Amino acid sequence: MFNKEMLRVYFIAGTSDVPDGQLENVLKSALEAGITMYQFREKGPHALTGDDKEALAIRLFSLCKAYNVPFIVNDDVSLAKKIDADGIHLGQDDEKIENIIEDFKGKIIGLSVGNFEEYDQSDLTHVDYIGVGPVYETSSKSDAKKPGGIELIRKMRLYDEDIPIVAIGGITSTNCEMIIGSGADGISTISSIARSKNIPQVVTDYLQYYK
Ligand SMILES: Cc1ncc(COP(=O)(O)OP(=O)(O)O)c(N)n1
């Protein structure tokens, strides 16, 4: 089911990342423009919980289905299972991959890897891709670690020549070319799309680097 082209323009967003009440509109516009994967990351001051979160996830999932774009749930293993999402993204401090693989057979599994120590201590057997970052400073994650810069991507690609890598953190359509040139298979972004006044343009700008 997974292929690394899905990582090309990987949009991540939840309620708190977009202007008030705009998440469905923003996602629709991003899908229309050609994003290749979406992650539902419901965190921060306006985050929904419980039934409201589930109802929103179901609406966003059906939007993604209409565009044939994989819908990935961030952190929330039980929600991903309940709605039969296309996959789950977990970080180093989240549920361990070994505990979820049984329930996510045939699904997409992503893992965050921020440095080589984390890479070394991760069992990547069942992991489809790694999210590597933050590459640059980000205002979208309050507990983000120190940015590793473009060197983090370049060295991670040399460290593992095969694993699909999606870069994350402070990515824009201006620095994307360098990131892809350093060996990432794609970029993941919150603010450059979620806060854009011209989503079609931003997504088109990203996609041009893969031609
Ligand atoms: C594609 C991608 N890469 C990295 C992350 C970060 O995951 P994590 O470190 O678990 O932090 P939170 O996003 O859960 O705050 C990601 N979400 N997606």
Ligand SMILES: Cc1ncsc1CCOP(=O)(O)O
């Ligand atoms: C979730 C996450 N993990 C590392 S940086 C980050 C936030 C990325 O957001 P932005 O694309 O706005 O910098």
Ligand SMILES: [Mg+2]
């Ligand atoms: Mg997490």
